[in-house]
Amino acid sequence: MPDLLWDDVREFFDPGLMGSLPDGRVADTSVEDWQAVLDLVRSQGWSCEYSEDGVPVRLPRAADMLARSEGADALLRVWPATGFLVIFRAYEASSIDFDVDLRELWGQDGVNLLCRLLRAIGRRLGKPVTLTPESDPLHPVLGFDVDADRVVLLAEPRLS
Numbered sequence: 001m002p003d004l005l006w007d008d009v010r011e012f013f014d015p016g017l018m019g020s021l022p023d024g025r026v027a028d029t030s031v032e033d034w035q036a037v038l039d040l041v042r043s044q045g046w047s048c049e050y051s052e053d054g055v056p057v058r059l060p061r062a063a064d065m066l067a068r069s070e071g072a073d074a075l076l077r078v079w080p081a082t083g084f085l086v087i088f089r090a091y092e093a094s095s096i097d098f099d100v101d102l103r104e105l106w107g108q109d110g111v112n113l114l115c116r117l118l119r120a121i122g123r124r125l126g127k128p129v130t131l132t133p134e135s136d137p138l139h140p141v142l143g144f145d146v147d148a149d150r151v152v153l154l155a156e157p158r159l160s
Contacts, residue, residue, distance in 0.1 A: 003115040003151035004142065006108040011157040012131075012141045013102050013110065019134025021099040022141075024086075026121065026129050031093045033125050034062035038076075040124045047079040065090050080120075084113050096121075100131070115151040118144040130154065 012018060026033065038059065041048050050059040052072040059065075065074055068090075076088040084105065088098045105114055114131075122129040122144030130143035141155040 002108065002112055003119070004111050004153065006111050009111060009142065009153065009157065012155075013105060015102045017133065018102060018141070019136075020102055021087075022102060022134050023132050023137060024098040024100060024118070024121075024129060025132070025137065026096040026125060026127050027094075028127070029094060029096050029125070031063050031066060033127070034066060034090070034093060034096060036124050037088070037096055037121060038062055038065075040120060041076075041078050044080070044120065049077045051075050051077075066093050080117050081113055084117075086117060096125075099134075118142075118151050119149075122146060123149070 006013075038061070048059065049056055050065070051057065052068055052074050054073070059076070060068070065076075068074055074090040076090065078086045078088065080086060084100075086098050086100055088096065091097055100114060100117075105111070118129045118131070126146060128143055128146055130140035132138070132140045139155065141153070142151060143154050144150070145152045
């Protein structure tokens, strides 16, 4: 049984409402949490590319990545599945921020891909993971609930 059903969350996959790159976030993190995410990417065999100021370089350890991000734009692009890009932005150790492209996620298969990603991160860290509209961190719409061990709705869709 899927965590969420397309008919229940269709609105939250609308780029017109959410922006084309809604924001994923894990709050109250540390360098160790960032390292756990990097280790997750490697252990899952997900394709990835790390760059600093647009120049691809070898993926460093989390501590080095976060130190470099103070003077450079550090991005980790990850493909958990073919055609599904997740962009992690190493702004600071205290939160793990990433974007997903809603244009790549459509229908029940897209919902399932997103839920698998949020579950994998949440389970690895033992922390909630939220998805909010682009540049609107105060209004999460769905996320991984640690106690429920699944992705849940955090907002009610507006009926159109």
